[in-house]
Amino acid sequence: MPERILLRCRDVPDLRKLAVYRAHGGYEAARKALTTHTPEQLVEMVKASNLRGRGGAGFPTGMKWGFLPKQGEKPVYLCVNADESEPGTFKDREIMEDDPHQLLEGILISSYAIKCHRAYIYIRGEMLTGYERLLEAVREAYEGGFLGKNVFGTGFDLDVVIHRGAGAYICGEETGLIESLEGKRAYPRIKPPFPATHGLFGCPTIVNNVETLACVPHIVTRGADWFRSIGPEKSPGPKLYCVSGHVVRPGVYELPMGTPLREIIYEHAGGIPNGRSLKGVIPGGASMPVFTPAEIDVPMDMDSVQKAGSFLGSAGVIVMDDTVCMVWAMLNLARFFHHESCGQCTPCREGTGWVEKVLHGLEGGHAAPADVDLLLNIAANMMGNTICALADAAAMPVRAFVTKYRAEFEEHARLGRCPLRAPAAAAPETRRHAHA
Amino acid sequence: MPTLEIDGKKIEVEDGLTVIQAADQLGVEIPHYCWHPGLSIAGNCRMCLVEIEKSPKLQIACNTRVTEGMVVHTTSEKTKVAQKAVLEFLLINHPIDCPVCDQAGECKLQEYYMDYDRQRSRMPLEAKVKKGKAIPIGQHVMLDQERCILCARCTRFCDEITHTSELGIYERGDHCRIELAPGKTLDNPYSMNVIDICPVGALTSKDFRFKARVWYLERTDSVCGACANGCNTEIYHREGRIFRFQPRANLDVNQYWLCDAGRLSWSGLQGESRLLQPLAREATGFVPTNWTGALSGVATRLRDAAARRPGGVAIVVSAEASNEEIALARRLGTTLGATVTGVSWSPPDAFHDDFLVKADKNPNTRGLALQGLATDTQAAEGVLATIEAGTLQALVLVRTDLTRWLDRARVERALEAVPYLVVLDSDRRDVAAYADVVLPIGTYAESDGTFTNHADRVQRFRTAVASPGEARPGWHALGDLVTSLGGDAAPASADAAFAALAAEGGAFAGLDYDLLAGHGVTATKARASA
Numbered sequence: 021m022p023e024r025i026l027l028r029c030r031d032v033p034d035l036r037k038l039a040v041y042r043a044h045g046g047y048e049a050a051r052k053a054l055t056t057h058t059p060e061q062l063v064e065m066v067k068a069s070n071l072r073g074r075g076g077a078g079f080p081t082g083m084k085w086g087f088l089p090k091q092g093e094k095p096v097y098l099c100v101n102a103d104e105s106e107p108g109t110f111k112d113r114e115i116m117e118d119d120p121h122q123l124l125e126g127i128l129i130s131s132y133a134i135k136c137h138r139a140y141i142y143i144r145g146e147m148l149t150g151y152e153r154l155l156e157a158v159r160e161a162y163e164g165g166f167l168g169k170n171v172f173g174t175g176f177d178l179d180v181v182i183h184r185g186a187g188a189y190i191c192g193e194e195t196g197l198i199e200s201l202e203g204k205r206a207y208p209r210i211k212p213p214f215p216a217t218h219g220l221f222g223c224p225t226i227v228n229n230v231e232t233l234a235c236v237p238h239i240v241t242r243g244a245d246w247f248r249s250i251g252p253e254k255s256p257g258p259k260l261y262c263v264s265g266h267v268v269r270p271g272v273y274e275l276p277m278g279t280p281l282r283e284i285i286y287e288h289a290g291g292i293p294n295g296r297s298l299k300g301v302i303p304g305g306a307s308m309p310v311f312t313p314a315e316i317d318v319p320m321d322m323d324s325v326q327k328a329g330s331f332l333g334s335a336g337v338i339v340m341d342d343t344v345c346m347v348w349a350m351l352n353l354a355r356f357f358h359h360e361s362c363g364q365c366t367p368c369r370e371g372t373g374w375v376e377k378v379l380h381g382l383e384g385g386h387a388a389p390a391d392v393d394l395l396l397n398i399a400a401n402m403m404g405n406t407i408c409a410l411a412d413a414a415a416m417p418v419r420a421f422v423t424k425y426r427a428e429f430e431e432h433a434r435l436g437r438c439p440l441r442a443p444a445a446a447a448p449e450t451r452r453h454a455h456a
Numbered sequence: 457m458p459t460l461e462i463d464g465k466k467i468e469v470e471d472g473l474t475v476i477q478a479a480d481q482l483g484v485e486i487p488h489y490c491w492h493p494g495l496s497i498a499g500n501c502r503m504c505l506v507e508i509e510k511s512p513k514l515q516i517a518c519n520t521r522v523t524e525g526m527v528v529h530t531t532s533e534k535t536k537v538a539q540k541a542v543l544e545f546l547l548i549n550h551p552i553d554c555p556v557c558d559q560a561g562e563c564k565l566q567e568y569y570m571d572y573d574r575q576r577s578r579m580p581l582e583a584k585v586k587k588g589k590a591i592p593i594g595q596h597v598m599l600d601q602e603r604c605i606l607c608a609r610c611t612r613f614c615d616e617i618t619h620t621s622e623l624g625i626y627e628r629g630d631h632c633r634i635e636l637a638p639g640k641t642l643d644n645p646y647s648m649n650v651i652d653i654c655p656v657g658a659l660t661s662k663d664f665r666f667k668a669r670v671w672y673l674e675r676t677d678s679v680c681g682a683c684a685n686g687c688n689t690e691i692y693h694r695e696g697r698i699f700r701f702q703p704r705a706n707l708d709v710n711q712y713w714l715c716d717a718g719r720l721s722w723s724g725l726q727g728e729s730r731l732l733q734p735l736a737r738e739a740t741g742f743v744p745t746n747w748t749g750a751l752s753g754v755a756t757r758l759r760d761a762a763a764r765r766p767g768g769v770a771i772v773v774s775a776e777a778s779n780e781e782i783a784l785a786r787r788l789g790t791t792l793g794a795t796v797t798g799v800s801w802s803p804p805d806a807f808h809d810d811f812l813v814k815a816d817k818n819p820n821t822r823g824l825a826l827q828g829l830a831t832d833t834q835a836a837e838g839v840l841a842t843i844e845a846g847t848l849q850a851l852v853l854v855r856t857d858l859t860r861w862l863d864r865a866r867v868e869r870a871l872e873a874v875p876y877l878v879v880l881d882s883d884r885r886d887v888a889a890y891a892d893v894v895l896p897i898g899t900y901a902e903s904d905g906t907f908t909n910h911a912d913r914v915q916r917f918r919t920a921v922a923s924p925g926e927a928r929p930g931w932h933a934l935g936d937l938v939t940s941l942g943g944d945a946a947p948a949s950a951d952a953a954f955a956a957l958a959a960e961g962g963a964f965a966g967l968d969y970d971l972l973a974g975h976g977v978t979a980t981k982a983r984a985s986a
Contacts, residue, residue, distance in 0.1 A: 188628070190628075205624075205625065207500075210497065210498075210499035210516070210519045212519075358629055358630070359628070359629065360628070360629070361628060361629035361630075362628055362629070363606060363625070363627070363628050363629045363630065363631070363632035364500045364606075365500050365501075365502055366500070366501055366502045366503075366542050366545045366546055366605070366606075367502055367541065367542060367545050368629075369545075369606065369629055369630055369632060370545035370546065370548050370549060370630055371545055372629055372630070373549075373585065373629060373630035374545075374548055374579065377579075377583050394578060401537075401538075401541035401544070401545070404513045404514070405502055405505060405513075405514060405538055405541070405542070406502065407499060407500065
């Protein structure tokens with residue numbers, strides 16, 4: 021088992037408490053950064069580390085910071101994307117619940133690097149424990165002088181505000197998050213302009229994921245070269261993989277970036293239980309294309325997974341064994357995206373609901389053979405044609421499920437029923453809209 | 457000044473323009489729903505997706521700034537596929553109730569379906585999402601949530617133009633719907649603009665709905681006469697009846713908008729009180745007569761009155777009259793040696809704001825001023841005083857009802873004392889009761905002419921409908937009167953009447969109907985450049 025860096029909380033009891041965190045070297049990285057580095061040097065360091073965003077898109081963090089205007093009258097904001105909502109993803113939650121100071125230290129260093137004096141943590145509303153623990157950690161950090169005025173006597177000021185979301189997946193999209201923080205409906209913004217120039221309250225803004233920021237103190241402590249040496253050089257670092265579904269030991273695994281998917285499933289998560297076999301695995305959260313058992317030798321880093329036809333995304337590994345009906349599984353995902361589409365762009369607003377209806381028809385035994393191709397056609401018409409990536413997130417799984425498990429979809433249409441699930445269970449009632 | 461190419465046509469445009477604007481300059485229509493030149497860019501409908509070379513994905517033309525050397529394809533295969541897809545998405549949950557929808561004929565869903573889609577529905581009818589129908593959301597506006605395509609034009613209008621935010625989008629995904637904010641109704645003074653900008657049948661006008669199919673209506677450019685702002689309008693009419701006003705874009709005057717009061721003022725032009733025939737007073741009361749008889753009678757009486765005493769005739773013309781009518785009233789004054797007085801009166805408590813609605817409820821107060829006539833009520837009161845002094849022999853009132861603001865008993869006494877009173881008006885108003893002769897003249901919807909708005913902009917209105925009965929355009933009636941009195945030959949048209957006014961060399965010098973054909977010209981500016 022390699023050394024745990026991001027999940028040190030598993031080895032150190034009560035690490036969430038400031039005293040314990042301090043006793044284990046906590047906030048020393050921040051002290052080093054603020055007292056011996058200029059902001060510019062830190063941006064260069066993060067660039068050199070090749071740290072890439074852990075929220076799903078994998079954008080180089082240092083490059084993103086570099087997009088901020090060099091001069092400007094307006095304040096710079098850091099928005100911490102803690103709205104972890106991608107189905108199959110539960111890594112940021114553990115950091116916030118069990119090692120919140122690691123995140124705060126990352127926020128402190130990053131804020132100093134981008135010359136931000138007010139950071140907002142946008143935390144998913146359902147994560148009550150994480151919220152309470154972050155709130156306590158922020159209180160402790162202010163008390164300990166790690167937040168507030170004149171941190172480490174450097175003259176650097178930083179306030180951290182925690183904002184709870186109200187239950188919409190779209191608030192995890194960075195401009196939806198910004199709109200929501202501003203008190204508006206979380207409609208993702210049209211780009212350009214980008215948040216780096218016109219973000220929160222119209223000011224230059226950086227939005228970073230929790231896990232991404234948690235990496236920053238370690239880069240400062242151990243250096244960019246160390247970080248780059250873990251896993252593939254172009255998407256390196258320690259990585260949290262969330263494994264769920266039909267495995268013996270579901271959970272969060274911290275492993276070097278690029279650990280093969282097969283190893284994650286069969287070694288770390290203990291393989292498929294009850295002597296069953298693997299039918300499919302989603303590598304990066306609900307919105308990423310599914311892999312068949314033949315495709316799981318892929319190294320789980322951003323570039324390799326992309327080359328294999330999917331995305332690392334949020335590294336939410338969802339494992340399905342041979343008892344799973346792939347039409348039903350896709351229907352489950354489609355129902356989620358239908359429920360969560362914000363409704364702003366036509367293709368997503370209308371397409372997500374349509375896809376769910378067609379899948380519901382297939383699974384419920386009232387569909388025509390042509391509906392299989394209809395699914396592919398709807399997905400194609402949604403892809404790439406909207407403001408944000410939610411339409412793609414809804415369409416990509418459809419394309420992958422239907423293409424890779426086409427025979428099963430066609431069998432549903434041919435039989436007029438689900439071949440795998442009992443008739444009573446075969447037609448899960450399409451859930452009414454939660455607010456309808 | 458970047459140069460770009462759209463569908464093989466090159467154009468050089470200003471910096472900062474978007475592709476949709478550049479295409480518009482080239483005469484290339486890029487289909488769109490949510491984009492509106494008067495509102496912020498929303499980019500949500502996705503109808504304006506176009507292919508731009510070197511860009512991997514299709515881009516929305518409404519939010520893509522032009523760059524040097526950009527090559528845009530609006531009819532490429534990729535673009536067509538996207539346009540067809542977006543239309544299909546827009547229609548899957550749409551009720552397709554065109555036969556009973558008031559928007560039919562001016563609906564962008566209908567138009568674009570024919571232009572870009574033309575495929576059968578792949579969504580079973582019973583699977584469509586159901587939403588609210590025929591919801592009254594304000595005094596003038598009805599909402600059908602199922603027809604709505606959620607382009608957010610109406611919400612942006614209420615947020616950005618009126619700053620009243622009555623409307624919002626609620627729920628998510630295909631359950632999204634436009635709705636009133638809690639505790640609000642859509643009751644701002646500009647509420648009906650949301651009907652115009654709604655590209656589909658979601659927002660319809662309580663005033664207009666179910667009155668006429670729009671394809672039967674004709675349109676005529678006009679100028680709203682409800683206040684001094686001079687908002688540019690289109691009059692929709694059929695067979696002599698007016699059905700509605702809609703705003704006509706004029707960035708210098710009303711942008712794209714029209715207030716509700718102005719919009720609904722059309723009904724006042726065709727009310728029950730319209731005068732249909734010349735009327736002459738006999739011992740038993742008014743008797744209908746014909747124009748020839750009425751004009752010769754009036755001419756004789758006025759000539760006598762003028763001869764009896766220099767300045768024995770007074771003419772009062774209000775700011776409801778057109779520039780042409782004012783000019784001819786002045787010429788009538790010259791012919792008779794009469795005093796000509798202007799008057800402009802508005803109710804003192806009338807609604808006005810700092811946007812479009814002016815406190816001056818007359819369309820042509822500045823027209824009076826630019827012809828050297830009074831624009832208050834003092835001068836008209838002076839005329840009343842001359843009556844009371846017993847010196848006035850005859851009075852001609854052009855679109856002027858003195859009883860509206862002066863003490864009624866005093867006006868009654870005075871008018872009963874005037875030996876001869878001629879009233880030229882479109883409607884039988886209180887003052888007509890004291891007239892010896894009433895000459896029916898048309899409204900501004902029934903005549904060509906010009907008004908000068910509060911900012912001295914001279915704007916043309918055109919004949920939309922014929923005058924009812926025997927009513928004539930005001931310039932026509934006044935011109936005939938001048939001729940009957942032996943003055944200059946009557947102008948053959950409003951155009952000629954205006955040309956004569958311009959020839960006087962005053963504020964209107966250098967202007968003509970051709971120059972004014974578009975969005976009007978500021979009178980003083982024209983003078984400076986002449």
